[in-house]
Amino acid sequence: MTIYYNFAYLDEGTKKKIRRTLLKAVAIPGHQIPFASREMPLPYGWGTGGIQVTAAVIGPEDILKVIDQGSDDTTNAVSIRNFFRSTTGVRTTTSTREATLIQTRHRIPETPLHAGQILVYQVPMPEPLFKLEPRVSETIALHAMADYSLMYLKLYDQITRYGRIAIGYEYPVIVHDRYLTSPSPIPAYDVPKMHMSPALQLFGAGREKRLYAIPPYTRVIPLDFTDYPFDPVNTRQPCALCGAVESYKDEIVIDDAGNRQFICSDTDFCEHRR
């Protein structure tokens, strides 16, 4: 039995539905829109939301880049890139500059994005309040009333315990002065790159069946207090390969004595600097 798959795997009707939902998402920045997520041939939790968004917006002229943890060469990035290569035949690249469509897990590239580019995030838990309120029926009401006191309390609680806001990744942000939004589990270090980005940012959560978006040039403000401003932590160790200080690093244990080396997590950025 020969099985035929459509361009980018999903049938045209499904892709159209996803694009309609994305239009709504773009019109209400940061607001989660439910969509009928499909089973993809890759498992839930491994990027099915991002994959469905990419499948819905990709065209034959696109140049696709896929990264996971900032790298083009991690196993899941390789797997997703191969999936789109075989179901669409589009050209793929590792260059952030050259790509028209970038699917990512847990990082925003170091190289600034430009107008016309689309950044697709894989999102595990789209609801920023889920650890504070697991009932979706309740969080919908909290969003409707823009009642984010639970999250402010969490930040306040951390300040009383630790003397600072101690959220390292998935740092809650307010999009377009309205919706509390999860930036996906990117490090807090990456969050400022979302603010007024010239690129379109699309977010897909497959298992949780939600899409949301941040249109180009939209305000994205990390939640904080005037006296305890947003202050992400990053190592000052230079990259062992390219010497970059400002970039986000992977930490690598290089021997049994526990010695460490720091290397840019964005492999494309690192290679261009060497």
Added chain:
Amino acid sequence: MSYVAVKGGSTAIQAAHRLVRKRMRGAPDAPEITPRQICGQMHLGVDRVMAEASLYDANLAAQAMLQAQGDMIEAIFLLRAYRATLTRFLDSMPLAMDTMRVQRRISAAFKDLPGGQQLGQTYDYSHRLFGYFDRLETESEIESGKTAVPPEPMTSVMDLLEKEGLMEPAAACEPPAENTQQDITQHPLLFPATRAQRLQSLARGDEGFLLSMAYSTQRGYGQNHPFIAELRMGEVTVEITPPELGFSIEIGTITVTECQMINQFQARSPEEAAFTRGYGLVFGHSERKAIAMALVDRALRAGELGEEALSPAQNEQFVLSHCDNVETTGFVEHLKLPHYVDFQSEIQTLRHLHKTATKDGADRV
């Protein structure tokens, strides 16, 4: 330098997949199992894959079991992913359950009933001893599990009770929903869910999960006081009505298991008191799943029936959000994916906290 080892690559993936292929085949000198053999001899496994993938295709389910090396959830995932690519062109007509060609039908509520009890194929009452079935002779008509006598429609026990006013009307537990977007494969499940959406979720839900949830209601976590009114398994005809024809046509038959559960009565006044319903319907032959589904369906009606919902099985968002094994296995196993970046930010935050603590003293605030 361990840098290369940390970044996995295409070569490693390919090698890993070649190993799967080798392991999947087993010993090269042993004959290979065919999907036909799986369909013939492991049909209960095939039924489970079809039910939880929500695609009725025994041959593909058998192929999936082989490709998954017997890992049922992997097989379900494979078939579900294929299902997602199929075009939906029509909804079928509601199944006429009273015309089921019954292969098995039991009631635990009544000793005898119109149409009688029919034991059919079951492990119930067998002894779990190796070789227990080997000594039994098989006759051709018994072997097929089908009787030559044309089936007479069997009245539903629930209908009998409903006529007597002892059972809540079937329509009562399906209040007309404003939301017409009921198909959970075409529209996302939102809360509160309608009963149709709940039953769809449960029908494709993980057998083990539903079994545990159902069991918990029997042990005091959301009691139902259940009786199986009727459990049937057999073939039903699927019909569709193409709009250009305007009348329905048969497109095939499927085997299903249905469980109608009688549960504790309740009402505001003695005259209104009536038993309440729980319903289970599953592709193929799966009594365990159908019974569990009926118990969980009833438990999830707690809110609607004005019961205090304190237990997990009565919590709609808890049950429906966690019963799909394709979703759950994906997210639980995604922990195998690299999390260098998030973990790195956690390490850095912790180090920073330690450093500032030693510098400023812990109780700065």
